[in-house]
Amino acid sequence: MLSTENCRTLAEHAGDRSPDAVQHLLSGAVIDEDGLRDDLRWSFVRYRAVRAGKLAHSAVAADFLVLGQDGALEPQLGLLSLMK
Incomplete structure (x- = not known):
């Protein structure tokens, strides 16, 4: 469990260097x-x-x-x- 859940901590947990990909995913996500x-x-x-x-x-x-x-x-x- 992450102490804070924001794009940066999610990206770091996923092994990404920056939160850009997570931000892109979350801002453009359409949920059916x-x-x-x-x-x-x-x-x-x-x-x-x-x-x-x-x-x-x-x-x-x-x-x-x-x-x-x-x-x-x-x-x-x-x-x-x-x-x-």
Whole structure:
């Protein structure tokens, strides 16, 4: 946890030398609230289904590939690593 949360401390925590990239990201960010809600719901339902043994891990991996979300498949960082 950061002591103060501003662009400079976020940038330093991310390893950037200046806050320019974080400022650019935050000032131009457009959040699709409905899309975010749907993505979170989709992920949560699949996570619970895999953990309960009702849905195959490979089926969820295929869904992520179809959606172009390859990052979810990263062995140490991705969402699917939590579903084992």
